[in-house]
Every structure is written in C-alpha cells, then in structure tokens.
Amino acid sequence: MAQLDLVVGDLGANVARITKALASAEEVGADLCLFPELAITGYPPEDLLMKPRFVADNVAAMEEVAAATSRCVAIVGFVEPTGEPIGSAERTADGGGTKPPAHLANAAAVCAGGSVVGVYRKHLLPNYGVFDEQRWFVPGTDPHVLYEIGGLAVGVSICEDVWSPLGPVVGLGVGGADLVVNINASPYSRGRWGERLAMLKERVGQAGCAIAYCNLVGGQDELVFDGASVVLDRDGFLLAAARQFTEDVVVVDVTDGSANGSRPRTLPVVRVSGPGPVREPMVGPTIHSQFSPSAEIYEALVLGTRDYLLKNGFTDVVVGLSGGVDSALVATIATDALGPAHVHALSMPSRYSSEGSIADALEIAARLGIDIRVVPLDPAHVALTGVLTPVLGGRPDGLTDENLQSRLRGLLLMAVSNANGWIVLTTGNKSEIATGYFTLYGDAVGGFAAIKDIAKTEVYELCQYRNERPGPAPIEPIPRSVLEKPPSAELRPDQRDDQSLPPYEVLDPVLAAYVERDQTKPEMVAEGFDPNVVDTVVRLVDTAEYKRRQLPPGVRITAKAFGKDRRVPITNRYRAEDPVPSPPARPL
Numbered sequence: 001m002a003q004l005d006l007v008v009g010d011l012g013a014n015v016a017r018i019t020k021a022l023a024s025a026e027e028v029g030a031d032l033c034l035f036p037e038l039a040i041t042g043y044p045p046e047d048l049l050m051k052p053r054f055v056a057d058n059v060a061a062m063e064e065v066a067a068a069t070s071r072c073v074a075i076v077g078f079v080e081p082t083g084e085p086i087g088s089a090e091r092t093a094d095g096g097g098t099k100p101p102a103h104l105a106n107a108a109a110v111c112a113g114g115s116v117v118g119v120y121r122k123h124l125l126p127n128y129g130v131f132d133e134q135r136w137f138v139p140g141t142d143p144h145v146l147y148e149i150g151g152l153a154v155g156v157s158i159c160e161d162v163w164s165p166l167g168p169v170v171g172l173g174v175g176g177a178d179l180v181v182n183i184n185a186s187p188y189s190r191g192r193w194g195e196r197l198a199m200l201k202e203r204v205g206q207a208g209c210a211i212a213y214c215n216l217v218g219g220q221d222e223l224v225f226d227g228a229s230v231v232l233d234r235d236g237f238l239l240a241a242a243r244q245f246t247e248d249v250v251v252v253d254v255t256d257g258s259a260n261g262s263r264p265r266t267l268p269v270v271r272v273s274g275p276g277p278v279r280e281p282m283v284g285p286t287i288h289s290q291f292s293p294s295a296e297i298y299e300a301l302v303l304g305t306r307d308y309l310l311k312n313g314f315t316d317v318v319v320g321l322s323g324g325v326d327s328a329l330v331a332t333i334a335t336d337a338l339g340p341a342h343v344h345a346l347s348m349p350s351r352y353s354s355e356g357s358i359a360d361a362l363e364i365a366a367r368l369g370i371d372i373r374v375v376p377l378d379p380a381h382v383a384l385t386g387v388l389t390p391v392l393g394g395r396p397d398g399l400t401d402e403n404l405q406s407r408l409r410g411l412l413l414m415a416v417s418n419a420n421g422w423i424v425l426t427t428g429n430k431s432e433i434a435t436g437y438f439t440l441y442g443d444a445v446g447g448f449a450a451i452k453d454i455a456k457t458e459v460y461e462l463c464q465y466r467n468e469r470p471g472p473a474p475i476e477p478i479p480r481s482v483l484e485k486p487p488s489a490e491l492r493p494d495q496r497d498d499q500s501l502p503p504y505e506v507l508d509p510v511l512a513a514y515v516e517r518d519q520t521k522p523e524m525v526a527e528g529f530d531p532n533v534v535d536t537v538v539r540l541v542d543t544a545e546y547k548r549r550q551l552p553p554g555v556r557i558t559a560k561a562f563g564k565d566r567r568v569p570i571t572n573r574y575r576a577e578d579p580v581p582s583p584p585a586r587p588l
Contacts, residue, residue: 173207
C-alpha cells in the first residue's frame with residue numbers, strides 16, 4: 001500500500017510520485033501495489049471536473065502510470081469518462097463556458113504489464129458532510145468481477161463502498177474473493193481511526209475475506225487525510241497498520257486463508273498474474289501504534305497547516321502574538337509545521353495591554369526561536385480617533401473603539417504580509433467563531449485559520465499536550481503564565497472573555513450540542529443545559545453566520561466544522577423555541 005500525499009490538479013507530480021512508489025514495490029517483489037482514491041487527480045478535484053481538458057489529461061496521466069507497470073499490478077484511482085467522449089462538451093445556454101462530459105466515474109484502474117486490464121467504478125457515492133460526489137459522478141453498476149493476482153482472487157472497491165454492509169464488498173467476499181482492496185480518500189475527524197477499524201472488522205466478518213484499506217494522507221484546503229492504512233486478515237486480525245499523518249509504504253503478505261477451508265469462486269475471474277517467485281513469508285509486518293487523542297488532533301493541525309501553506313506556495317507566516325493562549329498555540333503549530341526560521345510574530349499592545357501579556361509574547365517567541373517585533377498601537381489609535389471624532393460627532397467609544405484597535409492589528413499584519421509575501425495566520429478558535437466573538441477585518445484578518453475548528457477548552461488541552469510532548473527540545477513552548485491567566489482581548493480596561501460569553505467550560509458543551517449535533521433549544525434544555533445559557537448561545541451562533549462566511553479556511557477536525565460541513569443560510573428565521581405542536585384539525 002502506497003499511502004501518498006498528493007496534490008489536487010498536479011497531474012505530472014502525482015504520476016511521478018505514483019511511479020516512484022510502484023518501482024519500490026517492484027523492487028521488494030510485491031504482487032500488488034495499491035494507491036489512494038483519485039490518486040491521479042488528487043482528492044477532491046471538485047469543479048475541476050467541469051473542465052473536459054482536465055478529465056482528458058487525467059486519463060492520459062493514468063495511462064502513463066499503466067505503461068510503467070510490469071509484473072507488479074497497480075490499482076490506482078482516476079476519473080473515468082463513461083458517457084460522451086472527451087471534447088464533445090456542449091456550450092451552456094448563455095454561451096459562457098462548457099458542460100463537463102455527461103458521465104464521469106470515480107474509478108480504479110487495474111494495471112499490469114504496461115496496460116490497463118480492468119476498471120472498477122465506485123458504486124456508493126457519498127453526498128453528506130464534506131462529500132458532494134453525486135454532483136460530479138455517476139455510480140458504477142457493472143457486475144462484480146474478481147482479478148487473480150499473485151495466485152489470489154482480489155476484489156476491488158473504493159472508499160464508501162466498504163462503509164455500507166449493503167455495498168459491494170460483502171458481495172465480492174461472498175463471491176469468492178480472498179482479498180478485497182479498498183482505495184480511499186477518507187478525511188480525518190476526531191476519533192475516525194477507531195471508527196474505521198471497528199467498521200472494517202465488521203465488514204471482514206460479513207465478507208469472510210481479508211481487506212486492505214489504503215488511505216490518502218495530507219492536507220487539501222480545509223480537509224486533512226490521516227493515512228493510517230490497514231490490512232486485516234479474514235479473521236479480523238490486524239496484519240499491518242501504516243503511520244498517521246505522514247507518507248508511508250506498507251509491505252505485507254496476505255494468504256488465501258485456505259487453512260480455514262477453501263471458498264468457491266462464483267464470480268467471474270480475470271487472470272492478471274500468477275504466483276510470483278517463491279520467497280519466505282514476511283516476519284512481523286509493520287503495525288504502527290496510533291496517537292493519543294490530543295496528539296492525533298495536534299498532528300492533524302500541523303499537517304493541515306503545513307500542506308496548505310506549502311502546496312499554495314507560501315514559505316513563511318506572520319502571526320499576531322498577543323501573549324494569550326490561542327496565538328501561542330497557533331505560533332507553536334506553525335513552528336512545528338515550517339520551522340522557526342519561517343515563522344514571524346508581531347506583538348501589538350494596546351493601551352489596555354498588560355505588561356504581563358507583552359512579556360509572555362516575548363517569552364513564547366524566545367522559546368520557539370521565532371523572530372518578534374513589538375509595534376505599539378497607541379500612536380495609530382490616537383491618530384484614527386482624531387480622524388473619526390468629527391465623522392462620528394464625538395470620540396469613538398465602546399465596541400466601536402474596541403474594534404478599531406483590533407482592525408489596526410489586522411492592518412499591521414496585512415502590511416507585513418504584503419511587504420514580505422508572508423501569509424497571515426489567524427488565531428481565532430471555534431468557540432469564538434461560533435459565537436461571533438471576533439472582529440471582522442480585525443483579528444479575523446488572514447489567509448489561514450489553523451485552530452478554527454478547535455474549541456477553547458481544547459486549546460488548553462492541546463497546549464498542555466504540546467508542553468508535555470517528548471522531543472529534542474525539552475523546554476515547554478507555552479509558559480505556565482499563559483495557561484493560567486483569564487482569557488482577554490485586552491481592548492478595554494480589565495476586560496475578560498467571560499464578561500461577554502458564558503465561561504468556556506459552560507459554553508463549549510452547548511456549542512457542541514447546537515453546532516455539531518444539530519440539537520434545537522428544547523432538546524438541549526431537555527438534556528439538562530441551562531435554558532438561559534442555551535438562549536444566549538443560540539442567539540449568538542445564529543446572528544454570527546454572516547461573519548463566519550467571511551473567514552479564511554482552516555483545518556477541519558470535527559465531523560461538523562464551519563465551512564464544508566455546516567451550511568446554514570445567513571437569511572434564516574427558523575427558531576425551534578418549543579416542542580413541535582400537533583397540527584390543528586382543519587376541515588377537508
């Protein structure tokens with residue numbers, strides 16, 4: 001299994017990565033090498049599929065991979081045009097642009113001996129959460145077939161096909177497969193690895209054969225693919241497990257399990273390759289241990305941030321380092337992702353900033369080894385106050401004055417970004433983003449939001465994890481003083497977050513119920529949440545939708561992140577205040 005970090009649309013580089021891994025598989029004498037779902041195009045290609053030329057180029061790239069095969073069989077994901085031929089797309093009604101080919105399949109090419117010997121088309125197309133596959137693809141309907149590879153009967157499937165007990169995997173197993181391979185682009189979310197393993201063990205029990213699950217790895221916009229590819233034998237025993245969050249190549253022997261009794265093959269069999277050279281079975285296949293929950297999330301944030309920046313051509317970042325816990329975590333993630341030489345910080349104290357916060361920002365930068373510059377806001381604040389006073393008919397005060405300071409920070413960060421070509425990382429967390437507790441064009445300014453799907457209480461947990469993580473530099477990157485002081489934006493005298501929001505330990509569970517579990521107010525109250533807190537939180541979340549639409553992308557960690565997952569209309573008057581009443585009787 002070649003668990004690769006591929007780039008959407010970079011067809012030439014993807015082919016080079018695939019053929020290099022294929023050559024390695026040939027060298028170790030593998031009979032079969034698996035590659036991720038849509039490995040040729042990268043996943044998800046989204047509306048690139050509306051371009052007929054892109055689809056045609058992807059087919060040519062797949063054929064290049066097929067031509068590179070020899071004895072080792074390659075199963076590689078690509079987009080297959082199954083309807084009208086490439087190049088015959090129609091003009092749209094208004095004459096602007098073209099329609100894509102009428103039928104595209106999310107497909108897997110079975111390649112050997114320099115050519116394509118078979119194609120499997122994905123049967124089950126997910127259309128929930130972050131998935132929109134029914135927008136681009138038609139489901140495969142071809143009858144099942146097995147491929148004889150290295151003396152075993154192998155069935156082919158793609159991602160969602162294995163998640164349903166009604167999908168093709170069970171039919172392939174019952175039809176005589178010794179092994180069903182499943183190529184994937186399965187995005188990471190918290191706890192996903194355990195869910196996958198439990199599902200695969202269940203599917204092995206139903207199919208009665210071994211399953212090899214090869215997953216994509218890497219960041220793609222807001223999605224992170226965690227790899228963690230696995231092979232289970234026909235008894236559900238874990239034969240091999242790849243690393244999480246990094247490229248990996250897994251070599252494992254799979255037998256036909258004849259000790260448990262031979263199985264009749266009732267499905268058609270296409271002979272691709274016979275048994276390879278006789279060699280000793282592998283001893284102790286690799287099973288990499290999985291990360292702890294906090295380590296898993298942290299590594300996902302680092303990988304998602306690194307890949308977004310590097311794949312989009314950014315080498316350096318700039319962060320507003322306030323001395324608070326959020327910016328401390330973002331700076332630490334960026335340093336782990338890029339190295340300290342590529343992370344730059346601005347400390348931008350206002351007249352309300354404490355000396356402790358300035359000292360903490362300088363200490364964080366020193367511990368991380370990143371450069372930092374202190375740029376006081378007061379001169380610009382005074383100047384803009386003078387400019388605005390005649391416009392407003394008085395000095396700006398209250399929220400206007402607080403947001404003015406935040407927007408000055410955004411202005412400074414963007415000026416540094418423009419001058420140096422560095423991308424600004426925003427530092428807002430999911431609790432703040434959910435409730436609208438941020439300033440548009442102020443602390444929301446930036447190109448990437450590393451912790452936008454991390455609740456405030458989880459921010460503290462991740463800081464604690466990173467401080468305790470063993471490594472070459474034993475020093476804790478985030479000082480105790482940062483973790484112990486009350487959260488504050490420091491935009492007015494003695495300001496604290498809990499003056500505007502419920503305490504985070506109260507707020508975050510309500511947000512999880514409303515945002516991630518889609519509960520209504522009556523349901524949350526019935527679950528035991530304080531009705532007044534629920535009212536406050538629901539109102540804040542609902543009225544902040546227009547603000548969230550203007551935020552930069554960020555790493556998806558939960559199964560219901562703002563952006564690709566949660567799509568609530570801005571203009572929306574639905575409020576589930578009370579249990580749904582029975583409809584009144586009305587005359588016919």
